[in-house]
Amino acid sequence: MQPEEKKRILELVGYRIDIAKEDLQVAAENMAAGHLRAANNRAYYSIYHAITAVLALEGTAFKKH
Secondary structure, three states: OOHHHHHHHHHHHHHHHHHHHHHHHHHHHHHHOOOHHHHHHHHHHHHHHHHHHHHHHOOOOOOOO
16 A cells, blocks of 8 residues: 555544544434434444444445445
């Protein structure tokens, strides 16, 4: 793997982890406010983004889920 490609992948991983953290925070806020469906939705997307970040390290990417 070329250094530029590795850097690009690590940037993508960092971006996806940041999105996962943000979604998890919103899920917690929704849960605390009693918005259970919204909390479930944000928790799902937090997991989704975290998994896609890990898979990006292996060179796997998805456009849809």
